[in-house]
Amino acid sequence: MYDFDVATPSTVADAAAALGQEDAQALGGGQTLIPTLKQRLASPSVLVSLTGIDEMKGIRTDADGKLCIGGATPHVDVAREGFAGLAGLAAHIGDPAVRNRGTIGGSLANNDPSACYPAAFLGCGGTAVTNTREIDADDFFDGMFTTALDEGEILTEVRFAVPQASNYQKFVQPASRFALVGVFVAQFADGVRVAVTGASEEGVFRWAEAEAALSADFSASALDGLTLPGDGMISDLHGTGAYRAHLVGVMAKRAVTAAA
The missing domain is CATH 3.30.465.10 (Uridine Diphospho-n-acetylenolpyruvylglucosamine Reductase; domain 3)
Structure with a gap:
């Protein structure tokens, strides 16, 4: 010091x-x-x-x-x-x-x-x-x-604003306890918001495609077939960009299931 x-x-x-x-x-x-x-x-x-x-x-x-x-x-x-x-x-x-x-x-x-x-x-x-x-x-x-x-x-x-239903799921990086990937899902009367941390080189972001799908059907199955590109995702010794992009979908489904 x-x-x-x-x-x-x-x-x-x-x-x-x-x-x-x-x-x-x-x-x-x-x-x-x-x-x-x-x-x-x-x-x-x-x-x-x-x-x-x-x-x-x-x-x-x-x-x-x-x-x-x-x-x-x-x-x-x-x-x-x-x-x-x-x-x-x-x-x-x-x-x-x-x-x-x-x-x-x-x-x-x-x-x-x-x-x-x-x-x-x-x-x-x-x-x-x-x-x-x-x-x-x-x-x-x-x-x-x-x-x-x-x-x-x-x-x-x-x-x-307090949502009708919400949940946060993160895949923990064991050494730091930070999120390797974390997804927060919040359901409101006028729609659903989905925010992702730990994954992107640009920091926290909203997943618009997931928001649209979940606003129409608030269930994990609504996310079937939705994917994010690995480009622009953090790639390091803990996981590649493609791995993090895959985890976003997994954590999002878990969050929706838990919230619902």
């Missing part, structure tokens, strides 16, 4: 001011950032901890029936209080230590291509609330480790 300062603001306004310093970086649960610092892959001069901001914690339901989760809320709380598909997803992130420290806002802002939350957020058509604006899920992700968040912008709350 190296020398750096740590700011511990108690309000979002104070955190935004602290992030205005040169080379400042936000710190959520630290499950990604701290290992990155240890490997000297990042070298901020100031870490701005968001874990002491009470207004960024907790889970509530708003007047429109949406589930609103503070950006600094840990995974373990989402596993206890989220709707079925989201709670199940959160309950299987990492291990108990990760679930007690990692936060939903930190995961979404980091946008790891194999993280689980991006699939739920995109699959539910959620809304990211920041200290300056609101961003729809379809406009939030912008490729691996990149989002629409501006420098110094803080993800304060995540809002989910």
